[in-house]
Amino acid sequence: MTGRWIALMRQALELAERGRYGTSPNPMVGAVLLSRSGEVVGTGTHLRCGGPHAEIFALKEGAAEGTGGTMVVTLEPCVHQGRTPPCVDALLAAGIARVVIGTRDPNPLVNGSGVEALRSAGVEVVEGVEEEACRRLNRRFFHWVATGSPYVTLKMAMTLDGKLAARGGRSQWITSEASRKEGYALREEYDALLVGVNTVLADDPRLLRHLGLNPDPQLLRVVLDTHLRTPSDAALFQRDPQGVVIFCSEGVPADRRKELEDRGAAVVEVGDDGRGQCDLRQVLRWVGAHGASSVLVEGGGEVHWSFLREGLAQSVHAFVAPLVLGGREATSAVGGAGFSSPQEAVRLRFVEVRRLEEDLVLIAEVERV
Ligand SMILES: NC(=O)c1ccc[n+]([C@@H]2O[C@H](COP(=O)([O-])OP(=O)(O)OC[C@H]3O[C@@H](n4cnc5c(N)ncnc54)[C@H](OP(=O)(O)O)[C@@H]3O)[C@@H](O)[C@H]2O)c1
Secondary structure (H helix, E strand, O other): OHHHHHHHHHHHHHHHHOOOOOOOOOOOOEEEEEOOOOOEEEEEEOOOOOOOOHHHHHHHHHHHHHOOOEEEEEEOOOOOOOOOOOHHHHHHHOOOOEEEEEEOOOOOOOOOHHHHHHHHOOOEEEOOOOHHHHHHHOHHHHHHHHHOOOEEEEEEEEEOOOEOOOOOOOOOOOOOHHHHHHHHHHHHHOOEEEEEHHHHHHHOOOOOOOOOOOOOOOOEEEEEOOOOOOOOOOHHHOOOHHHEEEEEEOOOOHHHHHHHHHOOOEEEEEOEOOOOOEOHHHHHHHHHHOOOOEEEEOOOHHHHHHHHHOOOOOEEEEEEEOOOOOOOOOOEOOOOOOOOOHHHOOEEEEEEEEEEOOEEEEEEEEEEO
16 A cells, blocks of 8 residues: 555645745645545645645545545644644544655644544544655745744855855856746745845845745745944835844834834844844744745845754755856855865755756755755
8 A cells, every 4th residue: 555655645745835935834734535435526625824734725625525534734733723623633533544645743742642643533543645745845834843843945046156245246147047036936835034234235125025926925034134234215114114133232223213114114232243243043043933934045245154064954946147246345145254174064965956947946955064
């Protein structure tokens, strides 16, 4: 039977993918319902945070034929009353005889109790089918639940010689339109965007979602700005200013703080990181506690360095254009003081390498800091 469960779990994983732009900070989940005789009678996807879970959609489609059948689902069914009723109750009410699960849900409200409740009600539970793929699908959610800190990806648009901007600071545009579009698509997947204040000063970005893939147009937009240098007429404040959070050091001038708060932003004081800048651990704890399970860091080089040096970035999504800008003063993809030997370097592992029109897309995960 194992081969069949694997094939069905892969189908459930594909279904889960349909929720990529709507479920966060909830996990993505897909489900396939089989009749007693093993025919697929229903499929489901968790499409949006707060909406019905994948199992419920599959049951709706195939409840009549599902009695005595099997539910194949990428994530352990929930047992708690959240924004929706527990899926375990729905599975029991529908008379499901067997549940095949990809991975347990690390959420402390579930974490094995879904499996236990099903087994003690006499349901056969098969666990760990395509477990690695099911965990990878929700790696941001798993990281956030395990650490309380959001999963961090550094997004970089750079030249072949690793520059984020030309001498003098101009960066628009280094990469092709297709790369920029993929970069914008990432904004629809992550719960928060983060930049350093130099990027605000150089580019005056709005940091908005542009593509409409995510039904929720709003996201948290974070600026690291130790001394509150963000101008009060920054483009950031033009739309949804209440989504802007500016982190600064303790004891910033009250009038500057009020100016930015009057624009609608939240100004949050954090401790010093030992180098006179915002303590990133405190920043991430705040962001994670405010419901963001993932952060897309969009530069610049100084901020990238801080995240990598502190071991607080989990992955890098780089767009590399076939351009050389040169310039020892031009901003590098990763700035800072740098390490003094290759042995000290942060080690990553490429998980995806592809061409996108004239650019290259390199996706790597941090292995060791
Ligand atoms: N091509 C791209 O993908 C891309 C993306 C973004 C930016 N850029 C370009 O990059 C340039 C700006 O990059 P940049 O490296 O100069 O600066 P940056 O990383 O945007 O900002 C760095 C500044 O953020 C503040 N900060 C506060 N806490 C920090 C912390 N823990 N770690 C690091 N910084 C912290 C510091 O200023 P305070 O001490 O004053 O707080 C620091 O100098 C611009 O030219 C922009 O156009 C390119």
